[in-house]
Amino acid sequence: MKIKFNQSSSLLSVLLIAALVTGCNGSDNSSSSNSSTQSTSNTSISGLAYDAVTNSVFSVNNFGTLCSISVSKVPGDISCNIAMPVNIVITSQVVSDGSGNIYALGKQVGSNVGYLMQYKTQDQTWTTTQIQLPYLAAFNKILYRANKLYLSDPNDGTLYTITLGANTVASITNYFIESPAVVEDFDTSGNLYFSHQTNNLDSATFRTVLATTAYVVPAGSAGGNLASQFGVGNVNINDMAYVNNKIYACADSNFIYSPTGSTAANNWQVLTNQAKPTYFSCDYLTTDSANLYYVEAIWVDENTFSNGYINKVAV
Amino acid sequence: MSAKRQLLKYISATLLCLGVFSTVTYANSAPKSLKGGVSPTWAVLGAPTLYTTGMPTSTIICVDTTNSTVGSNPQAGFTLNSSVSGIELNSVLNLGVKAELPKIESYGGLNANLNASFSANAKNTEYSYNYTYLYTYSSEATFPIISYGDTNLSPSGKAAREAGLEAFMNTCGDSYVSSLRAGTVLAVDVKVTFQNKEEAESFFESAAAGGYGALGGITTYISSSQLAKNAVMSISAMQLGGTPESLNQILGYDSTTGGYYATACGVANSPAACQKTIDAILLYANTLSTQISGGTNLYFFNPVLGWYSKLGISVPDPQALSAETQAAQSSVINQINLSQSRIIFLSNYKQNSLPLQADVKTYIDKQIHTLQARIDYINSAAVDCFNANAETCPRIVGEITQRIKSTPDAFGFSKDNYNKLNSAWYYTYGNRSTYIVPVSLFGAYATIAGTTDNPLDKPGLAATVYSAQENGVSYVTQFDIPDIDFLFWGSYNTCLPASNDDKFATTRNFICRDGIFNTPTPVQFIATTNPI
Numbered sequence: 001m002k003i004k005f006n007q008s009s010s011l012l013s014v015l016l017i018a019a020l021v022t023g024c025n026g027s028d029n030s031s032s033s034n035s036s037t038q039s040t041s042n043t044s045i046s047g048l049a050y051d052a053v054t055n056s057v058f059s060v061n062n063f064g065t066l067c068s069i070s071v072s073k074v075p076g077d078i079s080c081n082i083a084m085p086v087n088i089v090i091t092s093q094v095v096s097d098g099s100g101n102i103y104a105l106g107k108q109v110g111s112n113v114g115y116l117m118q119y120k121t122q123d124q125t126w127t128t129t130q131i132q133l134p135y136l137a138a139f140n141k142i143l144y145r146a147n148k149l150y151l152s153d154p155n156d157g158t159l160y161t162i163t164l165g166a167n168t169v170a171s172i173t174n175y176f177i178e179s180p181a182v183v184e185d186f187d188t189s190g191n192l193y194f195s196h197q198t199n200n201l202d203s204a205t206f207r208t209v210l211a212t213t214a215y216v217v218p219a220g221s222a223g224g225n226l227a228s229q230f231g232v233g234n235v236n237i238n239d240m241a242y243v244n245n246k247i248y249a250c251a252d253s254n255f256i257y258s259p260t261g262s263t264a265a266n267n268w269q270v271l272t273n274q275a276k277p278t279y280f281s282c283d284y285l286t287t288d289s290a291n292l293y294y295v296e297a298i299w300v301d302e303n304t305f306s307n308g309y310i311n312k313v314a315v
Numbered sequence: 316m317s318a319k320r321q322l323l324k325y326i327s328a329t330l331l332c333l334g335v336f337s338t339v340t341y342a343n344s345a346p347k348s349l350k351g352g353v354s355p356t357w358a359v360l361g362a363p364t365l366y367t368t369g370m371p372t373s374t375i376i377c378v379d380t381t382n383s384t385v386g387s388n389p390q391a392g393f394t395l396n397s398s399v400s401g402i403e404l405n406s407v408l409n410l411g412v413k414a415e416l417p418k419i420e421s422y423g424g425l426n427a428n429l430n431a432s433f434s435a436n437a438k439n440t441e442y443s444y445n446y447t448y449l450y451t452y453s454s455e456a457t458f459p460i461i462s463y464g465d466t467n468l469s470p471s472g473k474a475a476r477e478a479g480l481e482a483f484m485n486t487c488g489d490s491y492v493s494s495l496r497a498g499t500v501l502a503v504d505v506k507v508t509f510q511n512k513e514e515a516e517s518f519f520e521s522a523a524a525g526g527y528g529a530l531g532g533i534t535t536y537i538s539s540s541q542l543a544k545n546a547v548m549s550i551s552a553m554q555l556g557g558t559p560e561s562l563n564q565i566l567g568y569d570s571t572t573g574g575y576y577a578t579a580c581g582v583a584n585s586p587a588a589c590q591k592t593i594d595a596i597l598l599y600a601n602t603l604s605t606q607i608s609g610g611t612n613l614y615f616f617n618p619v620l621g622w623y624s625k626l627g628i629s630v631p632d633p634q635a636l637s638a639e640t641q642a643a644q645s646s647v648i649n650q651i652n653l654s655q656s657r658i659i660f661l662s663n664y665k666q667n668s669l670p671l672q673a674d675v676k677t678y679i680d681k682q683i684h685t686l687q688a689r690i691d692y693i694n695s696a697a698v699d700c701f702n703a704n705a706e707t708c709p710r711i712v713g714e715i716t717q718r719i720k721s722t723p724d725a726f727g728f729s730k731d732n733y734n735k736l737n738s739a740w741y742y743t744y745g746n747r748s749t750y751i752v753p754v755s756l757f758g759a760y761a762t763i764a765g766t767t768d769n770p771l772d773k774p775g776l777a778a779t780v781y782s783a784q785e786n787g788v789s790y791v792t793q794f795d796i797p798d799i800d801f802l803f804w805g806s807y808n809t810c811l812p813a814s815n816d817d818k819f820a821t822t823r824n825f826i827c828r829d830g831i832f833n834t835p836t837p838v839q840f841i842a843t844t845n846p847i
């Protein structure tokens with residue numbers, strides 16, 4: 001018998017999640033291991049999060065190690081030498097709660113044991129709690145709002161939330177009108193923005209044309225058909241962030257933005273990057289409300305390509 | 316003025332100017348760039364050539380062609396009845412045919428003209444298979460040998476010879492065009508482009524086993540293959556000589572390909588559209604003979620080379636290039652071919668509907684950018700490798716290597732990243748083979764799982780591959796994959812090394828558990844080339 005999980009059987013979904021959430025009553029202030037410093041010269045980092053307490057930007061590298069750079073050193077290479085909890089690696093992108101905590105999902109090396117990870121940036125200490133989600137945390141983006149983490153299942157249209165402290169997991173099936181969806185950011189009203197990659201066949205060339213369509217879901221709603229398209233869908237977006245009533249995005253070799261309240265009829269506008277008038281790239285971005293900090297890919301030498309370089313542009 | 320009209324004008328101008336060329340004095344120094352000299356219509360009677368490449372060394376005619384003739388009874392040569400080889404195509408397109416130059420079919424890519432562009436487009440790649448056809452209608456053009464000795468030289472040739480052997484070789488080459496065809500040529504290329512390497516490879520094997528039909532039956536031949544059901548067929552045509560503007564009524568003008576005409580149709584959903592285009596081309600081909608009636612609008616092609624020494628002119632026979640020079644030429648051609656194939660893979664990967672993460676998208680964009688810059692730079696810098704200055708090629712290759720090394724922003728190539736993307740794993744459970752292919756450079760993968768007979772039809776479920784390093788060598792420590800038996804759709808299996816696993820082997824033995832019943836399931840993961 002084939003059981004359709006997470007799509008038609010939300011009851012089963014809840015039961016299964018309950019079964020999978022393990023160890024929720026036992027947080028562990030883990031001792032840290034001194035992982036060796038990873039050079040960013042030939043590594044990739046995923047996601048970006050700004051921490052106001054230490055005035056730094058955080059990320060995770062391809063070994064699942066937390067990385068950081070003080071904004072005073074931007075532009076520059078991010079450093080991935082933060083001591084990690086013993087035998088646990090980060091398996092998602094990282095997110096800041098704006099109050100000195102960095103959150104991520106993690107995994108015990110060589111096991112199927114998952115963790116919710118909290119890093120206090122001021123004290124440089126970790127707290128890890130066993131938690132199991134019924135989907136793959138393949139370096140997906142996660143969001144923070146009002147003591148909850150928000151995640152999207154990369155394989156279907158389910159939204160997951162983790163209530164911090166209680167460490168309980170809840171889900172809303174068919175939350176995303178298009179899937180797979182990437183949760184992008186909240187605005188100050190609590191509306192959730194997400195993106196979806198479209199793969200349309202060009203009728204003239206019979207080639208697939210990739211583009212990104214952005215959507216906004218009203219605060220507190222169940223999503224689905226309540227989502228509306230945000231901006232025209234003919235752009236190619238890597239990452240999005242809310243700043244001062246606008247949504248900014250990395251898009252090919254441009255920063256683009258559109259004010260909150262935009263619809264499918266509104267074209268994205270281009271933010272000129274004065275520092276880089278010619279070709280540049282932007283993988284991920286975060287903000288301190290005055291600047292966008294972004295991951296730029298650079299050639300280190302003839303054979304080495306790095307995307308561990310952090311740059312900034314004023315907004 | 317359209318490119319075609321310019322081409323026709325150039326053909327006419329060339330014919331009219333033969334006499335003028337004969338009064339021009341020899342060039343004092345070797346031509347520094349062949350690009351200007353290698354127009355699609357360089358092949359005229361007496362044109363000086365380097366025998367080992369079959370290509371011109373300058374535009375100065377060094378032999379006396381005053382009494383040249385063009386036959387008055389043109390005949391059909393190729394008639395679209397069977398596909399032609401790359402060598403035959405290049406010969407008709409005046410791109411050189413000397414077999415001793417390694418991979419001479421790639422040579423056309425070094426010349427920035429429409430013929431070279433068409434020839435390059437007609438080359439097979441890992442993703443595409445080409446059926447190329449020719450229709451030719453022509454007479455022989457030649458000139459009589461009036462005596463034996465230096466009297467066969469034109470005034471320019473005599474001046475060059477009197478200036479010394481080196482000046483003569485630089486200006487007049489070691490050979491010349493002794494005869495060629497004059498008429499019109501229609502070249503048609505039917506390209507079948509597949510969605511991934513696996514489908515293309517399977518089709519290549521079946522096509523190699525089968526015969527090639529005439530152009531009229533090629534649509535039926537291709538569309539009857541189950542292997543091509545997801546393929547795109549594109550038809551390109553180029554006419555030289557005659558009045559090629561008429562071709563525009565059949566195929567749309569394609570500005571991106573530099574002036575020849577192309578159209579595309581899906582093999583599965585619009586074979587009739589493909590056939591309609593081909594039928595129109597076949598009808599059109601029957602009108603070509605009328606387009607050159609009266610000896611007008613002639614295109615000269617298929618040059619036959621003669622040696623000056625055999626005319627009794629006191630210069631050495633053509634010499635083979637040194638082994639060092641041939642190696643340098645090969646290096647240039649290989650570097651261009653390699654860069655082109657890498658661009659094709661990266662472009663195809665980005666267009667394959669995978670949920671690529673930002674780092675891969677950026678890497679692909681930037682890598683294509685620098686690889687294309689490499690090709691453009693090598694094309695420009697290596698021109699002398701294939702003309703009369705060919706012996707300077709080893710030095711040129713050294714300079715190219717140094718320049719690429721010292722300017723990574725412009726020409727960088729990340730072998731590590733490229734190899735990561737071009738690698739995949741696959742496992743088999745039951746009768747179902749599933750590939751997992753990278754969508755990031757840090758462990759995020761996606762499945763390409765079989766839901767139908769075609770194992771590559773269903774992309775996109777997330778997977779994660781965890782790695783570690785030992786003494787600088789990476790190995791996989793864990794696979795997280797979608798539920799292997801699909802019992803719990805949406806859940807996943809965690810797979811850890813089995814006791815008999817060798818972590819550095821290409822076939823890995825793992826035990827997978829679904830996290831629900833936790834029944835251990837042995838699964839082999841096999842490292843392979845990315846099938847996309």
